[in-house]
Amino acid sequence: MGNSIKVIANKCVGCKMCENKCPFGAISVLERPKHNKKFGLAVIDLDKCTYCGSCVCTCKFDAIKLKKCELQTKIDKIKTDKSLYKGVWVYAEQRHSKIPNIVYELLNEGQKLAEKLETVLSAILIGSGIKSKAQELISRGANKVYVCDDPIFSEFQDDPYTDVLTKLIEKEKPEIILMGATNIGRSFASRVASKIRTGLTADCVSLEVDPVTKNLQQTRPAFGGNVMATILTSKHRPQMATVRHRVFKEAKAEARRNGEIVECEVDAQTLLNRTRFLGFVEDTVNTAVNLSDANVVVSGGRGLGKPEGLKLINELAECLGGAVGASRVAVDFGWIPNMCQVGQTGRTVSPRVYIACGISGQIQHMVGMNSSDIIIAINKDATCPMMQAASYAFEGDLYEIIPNVIKEIKLFRSI
Amino acid sequence: MNVIVCIKQVPSLANVKIDLETGRFKRDGIESVINPFDKYAVEEGVRIREKIGGKVIVITMGPPQAESALRETISRGADEAFLISDKIFGGSDTLATSYTLSSAIKFIGNYDIIICGKQALDGATAQVGPGVAEMLNIPHVAHVKKIEFIDDKLIRVERMMEDGYDLIESSFPVLLTIIEGINSPRIPSLRGKMFSKKAIIKTLDAETIGVDAKKTGLNGSPTQVMKVFVTQQQRNYGKKFSGDVKEIAVALVKRLSKLGIV
Numbered sequence: 001m002g003n004s005i006k007v008i009a010n011k012c013v014g015c016k017m018c019e020n021k022c023p024f025g026a027i028s029v030l031e032r033p034k035h036n037k038k039f040g041l042a043v044i045d046l047d048k049c050t051y052c053g054s055c056v057c058t059c060k061f062d063a064i065k066l067k068k069c070e071l072q073t074k075i076d077k078i079k080t081d082k083s084l085y086k087g088v089w090v091y092a093e094q095r096h097s098k099i100p101n102i103v104y105e106l107l108n109e110g111q112k113l114a115e116k117l118e119t120v121l122s123a124i125l126i127g128s129g130i131k132s133k134a135q136e137l138i139s140r141g142a143n144k145v146y147v148c149d150d151p152i153f154s155e156f157q158d159d160p161y162t163d164v165l166t167k168l169i170e171k172e173k174p175e176i177i178l179m180g181a182t183n184i185g186r187s188f189a190s191r192v193a194s195k196i197r198t199g200l201t202a203d204c205v206s207l208e209v210d211p212v213t214k215n216l217q218q219t220r221p222a223f224g225g226n227v228m229a230t231i232l233t234s235k236h237r238p239q240m241a242t243v244r245h246r247v248f249k250e251a252k253a254e255a256r257r258n259g260e261i262v263e264c265e266v267d268a269q270t271l272l273n274r275t276r277f278l279g280f281v282e283d284t285v286n287t288a289v290n291l292s293d294a295n296v297v298v299s300g301g302r303g304l305g306k307p308e309g310l311k312l313i314n315e316l317a318e319c320l321g322g323a324v325g326a327s328r329v330a331v332d333f334g335w336i337p338n339m340c341q342v343g344q345t346g347r348t349v350s351p352r353v354y355i356a357c358g359i360s361g362q363i364q365h366m367v368g369m370n371s372s373d374i375i376i377a378i379n380k381d382a383t384c385p386m387m388q389a390a391s392y393a394f395e396g397d398l399y400e401i402i403p404n405v406i407k408e409i410k411l412f413r414s415i
Numbered sequence: 416m417n418v419i420v421c422i423k424q425v426p427s428l429a430n431v432k433i434d435l436e437t438g439r440f441k442r443d444g445i446e447s448v449i450n451p452f453d454k455y456a457v458e459e460g461v462r463i464r465e466k467i468g469g470k471v472i473v474i475t476m477g478p479p480q481a482e483s484a485l486r487e488t489i490s491r492g493a494d495e496a497f498l499i500s501d502k503i504f505g506g507s508d509t510l511a512t513s514y515t516l517s518s519a520i521k522f523i524g525n526y527d528i529i530i531c532g533k534q535a536l537d538g539a540t541a542q543v544g545p546g547v548a549e550m551l552n553i554p555h556v557a558h559v560k561k562i563e564f565i566d567d568k569l570i571r572v573e574r575m576m577e578d579g580y581d582l583i584e585s586s587f588p589v590l591l592t593i594i595e596g597i598n599s600p601r602i603p604s605l606r607g608k609m610f611s612k613k614a615i616i617k618t619l620d621a622e623t624i625g626v627d628a629k630k631t632g633l634n635g636s637p638t639q640v641m642k643v644f645v646t647q648q649q650r651n652y653g654k655k656f657s658g659d660v661k662e663i664a665v666a667l668v669k670r671l672s673k674l675g676i677v
Contacts, residue, residue, distance in 0.1 A: 003506060003633050023643045025426070025445070047478035051506040051633055052640040095578065155581065158545070159554055183576050187557035190542035194513055194549035199637030202509075202540035217641065223426075223537055229643045236637040274554035275585045278571065282579040290577050296676055320676055338596045339575075344536060345451050345595040353676055374674060376667065382655065392670050395657035404664030409677050412668055 003051045004067045007042045011063035014040020018055035018064060023227050024048050027055060085175040085237035088114040091165070092123040092137055092145070093184050094130055095156065096280075101250055101293060102180035104140050106243060108251035109207055110178055111141045113216070116209040117175070120144055124168065126161055128154035131263070138259035140251040145259060146172075150266040155277040156184050162191040163271045168264060169196060174238050176216055178207075181242040182292075193240050199233030200240040205247045205371075216241070221371065245293040246350060283339070291340065296322030297351045297369070300336055302329040303358015303379060303398055310336050312402050313357060319406050325349065325369075327359045343368035357398045361386025378402070416469035416567060416587075418460040419526045420493065421516055421547065422453035424477050424484040425536045449484045452532025454491070455593055458600040459562070460530050461492035467567060470494040472523060476504060476515055482616050490603035490611035497523065501621040503628055508636035509538075513546030515624075515631045520551060522624040528570070529590040533558060544592035555590040556583050560597055 019027045019042065026048035029040040042064070044055075056064045090106040092099060107123065114121040123142035125134055127149065134145040146168060152160050169177070169192070179185040181203045193200035205228075206219040215232050216239045222229045233239040291297065298317040300309055310324075313336070317324045326336035328343060342349055344364040354372035359365060361377075361384055369375070370389070377390035378398045387393040394401060427448040449457075460471040473488040475481050476499040485496035499519045507515060520526065529551075531544035541557070548555035556572050560580060564571040574581045575594055603611070621628065629635060656666050671677040 021643070046502075046505070047480065049505070050640075052643065054640070054643045057642065095576070100577075157583070158556070162549070183558050183574075186541045187545060187555075190509065190513075190540075190545040191549040191555070193542075194510060194546040197510065197637070199508065199510065200540075200542060201638060202538075202542055222643070227643055227645055230641040231638050232641045233637050234639060275556060275583050275589075278582040278584055280576075280579060280581050281573075292577065320671070341595075348539075353671070353674055376670070378667075382657065387655075388653065391654065392667070393653065393655045394663050394667055395655065396660055396663055400660045401663055401667070404660055405667050408664045408668040409671070412672060412677055 005044055005046070005049060005051055006065055007044060008063045008065060009041055011061045012039065012041050013061055013063075014042065015060070016040070016042075017058050017060065018042050021054050021058040023052065023054060023222065023229070024050055026050075082175075082235075082237050085173045087119050087172070087174045087176075088117065088121050089174040089177045089238070090121065090123050090142070091177065091179040091185065091189075092125045092133070092142075093180055093182060094125065094127045094133065095184065097127065097130055097133070099133055099136070100180065100182065102182060102243070102245055103137075104250040105246070105248040106178045106180060107137065107141045109243070109248040110176075111251065113176060113207060113209055114143075117214060119175070122146060122174070124148070124165065126153050126164060128152075131261075134261045136253070138261075139253045139255050139257050141257070143259050144262060146262045146264055148264045148266050150268050152266070152268040152271060152273065155280070157273065157275050157277055158188045158191055159272040159274050160268075162188050162195065164264075164266060165192050166195045169238060177238045177240045179240070179242045181244050185242050189240060189242050196238075198236040198238055198240060199231075200242070201231045201233070202242050204241045204243045207241065207243070215239070244350065246295075246352075291323040291325060291342075291347055291349060294323035294349070294351050296320045296353045296355070297325045297342070297349050297372070298322050298355045298357065299325030299327065299340075299342055299359060299369070300330050300357050301327035301359030301365070303360075304330055304335055305358075307333075307335045309358070309398075312399070316355070316357075316402055316406060319409055322351070322353075322355075325354075327362070327365045356386050356390070357402065359386050360384040361389060416463060416467050416528065417526050418463055418469065418471045419520055419523065419529045420453070420456050420460045420471060420473045420488070421529065421531045421543070422457065422473055422475045422484060422488060423450045423532075423535045424448070424475060424481040425450045447480065447484070449487055450532055450535045452534060452536070452593075452595060454532075454600040455595060455597050456530040456532045457488045457491050457493055458598045459593055460528075461601075462598065463528065463562070463565060464492075464494075467565065469527070472497065472526075474499060474516070474519055474523070476500070476507075476512060476519070479618075485616050486611045486614065487603070489614045490607040491601060492607065496614065496616050498616055498618045499624065500618050501626075503621050503626075503632045506633035506636060507631055508638045509540050509542040509546055510637055511631050511633075511635035513543050513550050514635060515626055516543065517547045517550035518624045518626045519619055520547070522619065527587040527589075529553075529588070531590065531592045533592050533594045541592070544590060548590035551588075551590070553588045553590060554585055555592070556585065557592045559591045559593045562591075562597075
């Protein structure tokens with residue numbers, strides 16, 4: 001019962017390749033003073049090991065043997081026939097009848113996957129009075145749009161959305177389903193996957209089709225983005241993934257495109273609906289630009305030194321059409337609202353440009369923004385981690401630099 | 416009102432340095448801590464109990480050493496804790512973890528609210544909370560930023576969305592995943608610490624909670640890790656500018672215009 005992994009002592013040379021490779025820190029190489037060549041020996045801590053197999057691939061001496069449980073093969077045999085599952089689906093999220101950019105990004109990537117698999121790309125639109133949006137999805141590349149339109153879907157609630165999507169999946173049997181890693185996607189994708197008992201990979205940043213097996217290779221950051229892991233759902237269908245904002249380009253609209261619109265019959269009576277939506281309160285701060293899909297984020301930290309600093313950060317963000325972010329310190333002091341916090345206990349952002357103003361770059365902050373394309377740091381201390389990690393580091397007082405930058409931008413634009 | 420809080424023990428990021436050459440964590444001497452999001456979950460559970468009575472039970476699935484995390488939650492006000500631990504749980508993905516946790520929750524029984532942190536620090540999938548709710552066949556609300564109202568029949572919560580928040584009402588049982596900042600977790604009291612040392616933490620294994628071996632661990636995990644690799648950051652590190660403020664500002668704007676931002 002269970003899985004087993006062991007190191008074959010006479011093959012192991014103690015090279016430490018596996019120790020360095022193990023993403024879970026489960027391998028340590030111990031000394032073997034009695035060994036005739038003084039080779040070390042890799043020892044696996046089974047409590048930490050997740051049997052991921054990355055050490056097996058790394059070992060050049062074939063010294064690690066991983067045996068996955070026998071049961072696995074038995075289950076494989078009774079698993080559904082994969083060939084019954086065809087087509088790539090994109091969940092076309094809408095909120096307050098607006099379709100966020102992430103959907104168009106998914107359609108772009110979905111189209112590439114569908115081409116490689118020689119199949120069709122469908123979009124799934126769930127909402128109330130949203131039929132008119134279907135044409136837009138076709139112009140962005142969907143060959144087919146399934147529309148589930150009913151008053152029960154007027155506001156997002158996990159129960160009815162999960163139910164209707166699950167039923168549609170069971171009926172139509174797609175092989176791939178992509179959803180945005182948004183608040184909505186992250187809330188009910190997992191429910192759907194649990195209901196149909198398939199795999200779901202969160203926050204993907206790259207999707208590839210294996211040319212031989214046709215499996216979807218889903219790559220996502222792990223451990224705060226310092227390591228990447230490629231995940232397969234090789235034996236279950238559909239293969240589900242949520243995808244981060246802005247990792248793929250938006251599909252361009254082409255009005256000439258043709259597609260099929262399928263209106264699904266919805267019997268609201270039969271759908272689960274155990275929670276009640278009572279109302280929506282719009283954000284007063286920062287509504288113009290959403291932090292998680294902003295192109296530019298301007299963040300303030302300890303270096304602001306006083307509440308007035310927010311005004312400056314706001315001004316620069318507004319000037320660049322960006323969102324306002326903050327480090328934990330700036331939030332704790334009450335200089336910047338809680339919802340702007342970026343980092344370990346805040347949001348994870350990956351804008352094209354991240355401008356860190358007076359942020360020293362504690363690891364807890366870095367994990368929330370280190371996948372940004374370009375990092376610009378403004379700080380008095382040139383030796384702090386943020387200035388070291390930055391693509392462009394500007395040394396100086398932010399209260400002097402930022403007003404000048406704003407002035408220069410205005411000047412630049414007026415030319 | 417009985418509250419079950421699900422927590423996870425994760426490697427601490429607090430003292431970790433990143434090796435800039437390999438881009439990896441330097442793992443020496445990393446301690447394990449309670450997932451920071453879960454501290455808010457424990458605190459919220461304790462606050463519910465203080466308001467309307469009942470008890471707070473904390474559970475975690477993990478290796479034997481995760482017991483220390485459970486003990487800490489008792490010092491922070493939880494009443495009871497269970498460690499769900501068995502060799503066959505090893506290698507569980509989010510689906511298998513959701514199944515195993517839900518089996519344990521069914522075994523413990525008699526719950527009204529289940530609270531989970533928004534996500535774990537290491538995996539960061541945010542999938543286990545909703546997964547557990549589905550397997551227990553109860554409703555859930557994700558990303559809760561505030562419990563607006565609660566009595567013995569109803570709960571109203573504010574659910575954080577990208578453009579603001581929704582007000583959602585549910586009866587019991589319900590599962591909530593809560594976001595950071597919903598409260599300020601209390602510091603363990605001296606009395607709590609003493610109490611936590613003496614607390615008996617029961618271990619629940621696969622047989623006890625009636626887990627089907629085919630649905631947990633690697634066997635029950637539809638996803639497999641194909642490979643793990645280190646990304647080479649494409650960023651060219653360290654172009655530094657210093658000196659006259661005006662010149663710095665001009666240089667910065669020049670970069671922004673090159674990037675197409677201005």
